[in-house]
Amino acid sequence: MRKIRGLVLGTVFCTAILFAGCGGTKVSHKTPEAVVKSLISAYQNQDGEAVKKCFGLDLDKKTDDAVQKEMNYNMKYFEAHEADKVKFEKADTLGTADKKKLVYVWYNYEVEIKKEIQEVPALSFYYVKEKDKKYYAVPAKDVTDEMSQASRENYQEFVKTEDYKKYEKEYEAFIRKNPKYENSLQNKFKELSR
Secondary structure, three states, rough: HHHHHHHHHHHHHHHHHHHHOOOOOOOOOOHHHHHHHHHHHHHHHOHHHHHHHHHHOOOOOOOOHHHHHHHHHHHHHHHHOOOEEEEEEEEEEEEEEOOEEEEEEEEEEEEEOOOEEEEEEEEEEEEEEEEEEEEEEEHHHHHHHHHHHHHHHHHHOOOOHHHHHHHHHHHHHHHHHOHHHHHHHHHHHHHHHO
16 A cells, blocks of 8 residues: 555656646746746747747747747847856836836846856846736837837936946946956857857
């Protein structure tokens, strides 16, 4: 009886572990900031299906060429960093245009350089739309002139904030410590894009 119970519990435990690893990137549509973080995580995890979910795309339909190109570019850019993971620092809404919210997220790529884990600060900006009480990132092809103009104005205000100044200081400190990182990243990206 103990052997059978042990076998059953062992099987249940192994099955739970297998299914836990098969879920892909978790996508949250609860807030504008959550969906942008989900998008960044999906790119980091090279999870194209999760990226499409963040954009609110139908998984059963062919993806628009412009959106697919944007996805491919970002997947390769994240891959070029060779980061073990990304760690989120901050996310917030900067403004609204054309009924869409402009969200920034500050995150750090955790990379190994000279046998030491270091954090590479990064910022991403996305417009987010609301549909049926869920939030979705807006692909670049759907950003209107009005949204572009508003994002420039919001960015000009954002660079005056303490958050941006702190980000800039941390990025500059990383580059001083790793002066060849940007060139190396650019070369890796070009190689992956061939």
